[in-house]
Each structure stands twice: as C-alpha cells, then as structure tokens.
Amino acid sequence: xxxxITEDRPALAGFNAYYQTEIAPRVNAVKNNxxxxxxxxxxxxxxxxxxxxALGGALYVVHPAAGVAVLICGAIAASMFMARQRSxxxxxxxxxxxxxxxxxxxxxxxxxxxxxYDFVAYRHTGLVPNYDRLRVIDGLTGTRNxxxxxxxxxxxxxxxxxxxxxxxxxxxxxxxxxTVFRGTAIVIEFPKPFSGTTVVRRDKSAAGNxxxxxxxxxxxxxxxxxxxxxxxxxxxxxxxxxxxxLTPAFMERLLAMHQNLHMSFQAAFIHNxxxxxxxDLKTRFAVRAWSAEAIEDQIAxxxxxxxxLFDMIDALQMKxxxxx
Amino acid sequence: MEILLxxxxxxxxxxxxxxxALIKRRNTAREALSSIDVQLRKRHDLxxxxxxxxxxxxxxxxxxxxxITQARxxxxxxxxxxxxxxxxxxxxxxxxxxSGLMHLFAVAENYPELRSAETIQNAQQTVNEVEGHIAAARxxxxxxxxxxxxxxxxxxxxxxxxxxxVKQMPFFEIEDEAVREPVNxxxxxx
Numbered sequence: 001x002x003x004x005i006t007e008d009r010p011a012l013a014g015f016n017a018y019y020q021t022e023i024a025p026r027v028n029a030v031k032n033n034x035x036x037x038x039x040x041x042x043x044x045x046x047x048x049x050x051x052x053x054a055l056g057g058a059l060y061v062v063h064p065a066a067g068v069a070v071l072i073c074g075a076i077a078a079s080m081f082m083a084r085q086r087s088x089x090x091x092x093x094x095x096x097x098x099x100x101x102x103x104x105x106x107x108x109x110x111x112x113x114x115x116x117y118d119f120v121a122y123r124h125t126g127l128v129p130n131y132d133r134l135r136v137i138d139g140l141t142g143t144r145n146x147x148x149x150x151x152x153x154x155x156x157x158x159x160x161x162x163x164x165x166x167x168x169x170x171x172x173x174x175x176x177x178x179t180v181f182r183g184t185a186i187v188i189e190f191p192k193p194f195s196g197t198t199v200v201r202r203d204k205s206a207a208g209n210x211x212x213x214x215x216x217x218x219x220x221x222x223x224x225x226x227x228x229x230x231x232x233x234x235x236x237x238x239x240x241x242x243x244x245x246l247t248p249a250f251m252e253r254l255l256a257m258h259q260n261l262h263m264s265f266q267a268a269f270i271h272n273x274x275x276x277x278x279x280d281l282k283t284r285f286a287v288r289a290w291s292a293e294a295i296e297d298q299i300a301x302x303x304x305x306x307x308x309l310f311d312m313i314d315a316l317q318m319k320x321x322x323x324x
Numbered sequence: 325m326e327i328l329l330x331x332x333x334x335x336x337x338x339x340x341x342x343x344x345a346l347i348k349r350r351n352t353a354r355e356a357l358s359s360i361d362v363q364l365r366k367r368h369d370l371x372x373x374x375x376x377x378x379x380x381x382x383x384x385x386x387x388x389x390x391x392i393t394q395a396r397x398x399x400x401x402x403x404x405x406x407x408x409x410x411x412x413x414x415x416x417x418x419x420x421x422x423s424g425l426m427h428l429f430a431v432a433e434n435y436p437e438l439r440s441a442e443t444i445q446n447a448q449q450t451v452n453e454v455e456g457h458i459a460a461a462r463x464x465x466x467x468x469x470x471x472x473x474x475x476x477x478x479x480x481x482x483x484x485x486x487x488x489x490v491k492q493m494p495f496f497e498i499e500d501e502a503v504r505e506p507v508n509x510x511x512x513x514x
Contacts, residue, residue, distance in 0.1 A: 243460035
C-alpha cells in the first residue's frame with residue numbers, strides 16, 4: 001500500500017488506509033477519464049468551430065480580413081471556453097468529493113457557501129483591510145476537543161476606480177479590482193464570556209503604530225512581555241479585560257503561532273469569539289490536477305493544513321481556564 | 325530681546341507639555357488603582373462565603389479562618405489614594421489576604437468532604453474568575469505605575485513632579501512565593 005502522507009500526528013492515524021479505500025478509486029478514475037474528458041472536449045470544440053467557420057467564410061466573401069479575424073478569434077475563444085468549462089467541472093466534482101471524504105475522516109463539515117460567519121468583525125477590528133468585494137473560496141467548520149471553530153478561505157478585493165477630468169469616479173469600464181487579502185479567516189469559540197473588544201495587530205514600527213493608534217477607536221494596551229510587544233500592538237476597549245484575556249501564557253501561544261505563520265498573523269477577541277486572520281496568499285483546500293500523483297500531493301496538503309489548524313486550536317488551549 | 329522671549333516661550337511650552345504628560349500618568353495610575361479596588365471588592369465579597377463554608381468542615385483551622393477574616397477587614401478599611409504610603413499599606417493588606425486564602429485552599433486538601441461539596445466547587449470557579457480579573461487589574465496598575473514612576477524619576481519631568489508634588493506610587497507586588505503561582509483553586513480541591 002502506498003502512503004501519501006506520513007502519519008506523524010494522532011489526527012492522521014489511519015489516513016493512508018482510508019485514502020486507499022475511500023478516495024484513491026475516485027482519483028484513479030479521474031486519471032483514467034482524463035483522455036475521455038479530453039476527447040469529449042475536443043469534439044465539443046470542433047462542434048463549436050463549425051458555425052464559426054461558416055460565419056467566418058460568409059464574412060470572408062464580403063470582407064476577407066474580417067472573415068479571417070472572426071475565424072481565428074472565434075476558434076480560440078471557443079476552444080478556451082470549452083476546455084476551461086470541462087476541466088473546471090471535472091475538478092469541482094473531484095474537489096467536492098475529496099472534501100466530503102476528508103470531512104468524514106476528520107469529523108468536520110466543509111461549507112462552501114461560507115454561511116457560518118459574516119466577517120463584519122474582521123473588518124471592524126482591522127484584521128482584514130477595507131474591501132468592496134468578498135469571495136469565500138472554501139469554508140470548514142467543526143469541533144476540536146470540544147472547541148467549535150470555523151475556517152474560511154477568503155479573497156477580498158478593493159475597487160480601484162479612475163476619475164475623469166471632472167473628478168467623477170468612473171466605476172464601470174475603468175474599474176479595476178485589486179486583491180487586498182487572500183488568506184484564511186479563523187473563528188474559534190472562547191470559553192470565557194467577555195464584553196469588550198481586544199485586537200492584536202502586527203507591529204508597524206513606531207511611526208506606523210502612532211498613526212494607527214490615532215485611527216482606531218480603542219486604547220493602546222501595553223503588555224509586559226517585550227518579545228510580544230516587539231511583534232504585536234494590542235488595542236482594547238477595556239484595559240483590564242484585555243489583560244484578563246491576554247494572559248502571559250496566552251501571549252506565548254500567540255507568539256508561537258505568529259512565528260509559525262511568518263508575520264502574517266493577526267487576532268482579536270470580539271463577541272465572545274477569538275478570531276484571527278492569516279494573509280499568506282495561500283489556497284489551502286484546492287484539488288486541481290490531472291495526474292494521480294499531483295492530486296495525492298494536494299490531498300496530503302489539505303490533510304496537513306487541517307492538522308495545522310488542529311495544532312493551532314490545541315496550542316491556544318481554548319478549553320483550559322483563562323487563569324489557572 | 326525677541327530671541328530671549330522666543331526661547332522663554334518655547335521652554336514654557338515644553339514645560340507645559342511635560343506637566344500635562346505627568347498629570348495624565350498620575351491620573352492613569354489612580355484609575356488603575358480604582359480598577360484594582362473594584363476587582364478586590366469582588367474578592368472581599370467572596371471571603372465570608374468561603375470562610376463560612378470552610379468552617380463547617382475545617383474545625384481545627386479556626387486560627388487560619390480568623391486570620392483571613394481579619395485580613396479582609398484590614399484590606400477593606402479606607403485609605404488615601406494620594407498618599408503612596410497608605411496605598412502601599414492597602415496593597416500589602418490585600419497581598420496578605422490573598423496569601424491567607426491560598427493557604428486556606430492548600431490546607432483544604434486535607435478535608436475530602438470539603439473538596440467534594442458542590443457549593444465549594446461553585447465557589448472555586450468564582451474565585452478563579454475573580455483572581456483572574458485581579459491579576460489583570462494588577463498588571464494594568466503596575467504598568468501605569470511604571471510610567472508614572474519613570475516620569476517622576478527622570479529629568480526634566482522629575483523637576484516638575486517635585487514642583488507640583490506628584491510622587492512615586494508603590495507597585496502591587498506579591499511577596500508570598502506561594503501566591504506567585506498561577507491561581508487555580510481546582511488544583512487544591514481535587
């Protein structure tokens with residue numbers, strides 16, 4: 001039996017055997033169907049090209065250059081559209097299947113609609129930049145050792161509009177969408193009730209922090225751990241509550257997470273939840289390949305990402321008393 | 325002459341800002357002290373319940389229980405927040421009360437009936453919560469006092485502090501080694 005992942009964590013125990021019995025047959029089927037799908041795509045492209053050729057031919061009689069242009073552009077567009085559509089459908093089916101199977105193995109729920117969370121708190125606390133368009137790529141909800149959590153892959157974009165000579169914003173043809181965040185948003189229930197807001201943001205050097213402090217509605221909370229202070233700036237609506245939540249032990253755990261995630265981690269306590277964002281441009285749960293080896297690598301990658309999430313929740317020790 | 329006036333004006337402005345910063349720090353430290361008192365009051369409210377409960381089972385620990393009650397009374401007495409010595413005395417009394425409480429929970433280890441009582445288990449949770457808030461308030465207070473004391477000690481704000489009578493304030497320190505350990509009453513009540 002070939003193994004696709006090293007079962008070096010308790011959560012991964014039995015994963016390879018599960019993969020072989022539950023997932024591998026479908027992956028192999030995708031691999032075997034590859035030629036069938038390609039051949040079907042080719043037939044569809046040919047079918048689409050026929051009317052384009054007829055149109056191009058008719059045009060050629062009237063205006064040769066236009067006829068050639070229609071023929072070439074039409075053929076290319078039809079080929080690209082058909083190939084993309086067929087491959088996307090095949091990949092989406094596989095992705096859905098893999099997510100379903102992984103959910104069953106790890107006892108999780110994949111939520112592709114992202115309905116669990118409204119992300120308002122993320123914007124409110126500045127864990128994600130201002131955006132005009134939000135797309136949830138994938139969602140994952142579940143419980144780890146009694147702690148409920150939700151994870152969403154987000155793609156946030158801001159509208160960049162150009163102004164005409166009169167100073168009016170042009171938001172139609174001239175609008176560009178700029179990616180301002182592509183990463184992961186994680187919500188973890190917090191065991192203790194609290195009423196205020198505490199935000200842990202990345203340190204932005206003395207000048208950056210000073211400007212940020214002026215724009216935020218919360219007070220700066222200065223904590224006693226110099227290492228933590230070097231990496232983060234903490235703001236809170238209640239000085240005591242912020243310190244109640246950010247105990248020295250919890251600060252150490254956040255610092256460890258920050259070091260694992262290479263500077264891209266921010267967090268907040270709000271509405272009785274601990275939320276955090278990781279802006280690392282990663283797509284964590286995609287399955288998009290034709291060869292069985294590449295698909296296996298991607299599935300192993302997803303399993304590792306889920307384990308990382310588990311490690312993170314375990315590291316935060318959410319079920320342990322805040323003090324004690 | 326004009327240059328001299330300009331220099332005097334600049335110095336006056338600098339002194340004014342130093343004065344403002346100093347007073348702000350003193351007020352923050354006072355605010356933090358008030359916050360501590362709010363949290364400590366929660367502990368004071370808990371002490372009679374814990375002591376009454378313990379008295380039922382810990383018949384041989386009368387001295388300890390009386391000591392805790394006395395420490396609570398001492399800690400509850402009023403004090404002047406503007407007088408650093410009075411503040412230090414007040415915080416010292418609180419430290420003694422906390423030390424007494426921790427000692428009580430340590431001794432309670434020898435009383436299995438007390439450990440298994442449902443009321444004491446509920447009390448444990450509440451005490452944990454309260455101690456957590458007190459620890460947070462203490463961190464806020466000590467942070468504010470550090471800022472204030474730095475300003476009072478370091479020149480040139482030390483000069484202004486001397487002129488307007490702003491004094492250093494004492495830290496809320498825990499002297500007892502046992503109290504330095506994270507407070508988890510559940511450990512004592514297993």
